[in-house]
Amino acid sequence: MATSSLAPPEVPMELHAGNRDRLLTALRAHLSATASPPRGIALLQGGEEQTRHCTDHLELFRQESYFAYLFGVREPGFYGAIDIASGQSILFAPRLPPDYAVWMGEIKPLPYFKDRYKVDLVFYVDEIVQVLQDRFSQHGKPVLFLLYGKSTDSGNYSKPASFEGIEKFDTDLGTLHPILTECRVIKSEMELGLIQYANDVSSEAHIEVMRQAKPGMKEYQLESIFLHHSYRYGACRHCSYTCICATGENSSILHYGHTAAPNDRTLNDGDMALMDMGAEYNFYGSDITCSYPINGKFNSNQATVYNGCP
């Protein structure tokens, strides 16, 4: 029976407030350096829940990462804004239909989100235009700094926030993405704490996999053990990436484990395993790979190669 010393930590919302502060500092410095007016709104759109193709099967929602970084909001359908001049943070929550309460759960009032996510102001999404015009137009039309830029990992572009009435504002697509991306590179102490925790969970889960692995099992059974240990004991519902549980020659495929190569080989006596799996906690991920013989004992060739790696 697996045991665990893991204790899922509380996630302090000060972490995300700190992220917003770092963005504010960087944005203000940029506007100052380019002799631009020291105001405007950084506006991001959170992720939307998706159904599977035409069906009513809802995919388990996981927040878009830039939005999560700044606001920590786990629910779909939100927008978030930061007023550059005042530093105020504003969340816009979706206005849910009454039958949401029957199907999906209690409809939380706006003060719930204000308290939960420790932002300065909360409104409904359908109030964006009015709120931004009424509160932030003392210097004319506020400029909206939207998130648009290329991910150098994927080559894909982030989709800038859009909403009905956005044409009433001036928008800037070039400023926010590089600055916010740069902010995310240097982690705060609180972020490092969560990353450390995600790594602790994954380390324990890898050890549990190693304990249970033996010839005759299927690779996906090792994946299942990892996922279970991470979720049951670590409260990690998501992984950073699809589990790579490669044995034998599958270990030479960098991203083995996806649907077209789904961790379905049987483990043989004498196989080496390459386990590349990482749990994620509150949007902060781990990425751990380790390699060992399935039968628990290196043969001399395996030992030579293993010890040859620094």
Place this chain on the structure above:
Amino acid sequence: MATSSLAPPEVPMELHAGNRDRLLTALRAHLSATASPPRGIALLQGGEEQTRHCTDHLELFRQESYFAYLFGVREPGFYGAIDIASGQSILFAPRLPPDYAVWMGEIKPLPYFKDRYKVDLVFYVDEIVQVLQDRFSQHGKPVLFLLYGKSTDSGNYSKPASFEGIEKFDTDLGTLHPILTECRVIKSEMELGLIQYANDVSSEAHIEVMRQAKPGMKEYQLESIFLHHSYRYGACRHCSYTCICATGENSSILHYGHTAAPNDRTLNDGDMALMDMGAEYNFYGSDITCSYPINGKFNSNQATVYNGCP
């Protein structure tokens, strides 16, 4: 320690061939009844792999269900066709770039897919226009019957196949969807066998959850036990829907368990649990709900209500 008597069955490709036969019979009957020419191509587009927002995080791909029903293809990026006159089945596989082999695994040659999925012909996706024109144009431009129609569960519309050059064909958007949807209602013996298996997996996993549930645990730990049992012992990587592990008053929310209500309550002594979870095996799903007291003993009120349900 959990044990299991589950033995994941082989999936016979005759199952999907039988599904194609039923569609052919129904389509031919429809064309005959409407005095239409007894020919044309039923053409479906399979699902595409998706990245998470702008990142390179690939979501675990699960095939679109109509496509899976007819072809059983688990990989993304395929098209499938059925020639109504001859009954021939044709798969179009994506032409993968050479570096796929390094990142994702061996690039399978076309005969691999012909053999694996037991279809009559296999080509590359970029050959669709030529293949359909060359092989099926003896009666002029072949009509393509595309899948377009409303899901009465979700209100969403299925997206008809599209590809470069589709304008060279006549297309029919109204015929295929209602007929294919109707075909899927009546299950064959082989389909029933897989549905039974998915139910066997889920039943065993529910029992394992029931055995381990006790006050002080979190609802998500019960979800994790279910997922693990279904995957480790049942080879079910997917569930039919997000696990609903509701205790206490959460049991009154029909679709509890999603990201905004994520199975995160602590189980109390005296709670009733409502567990609504179902594993999926080769695209065939189960849907099982059961209700019991977390501490293993009904109190008299709980027993009255429980026994009052037929």
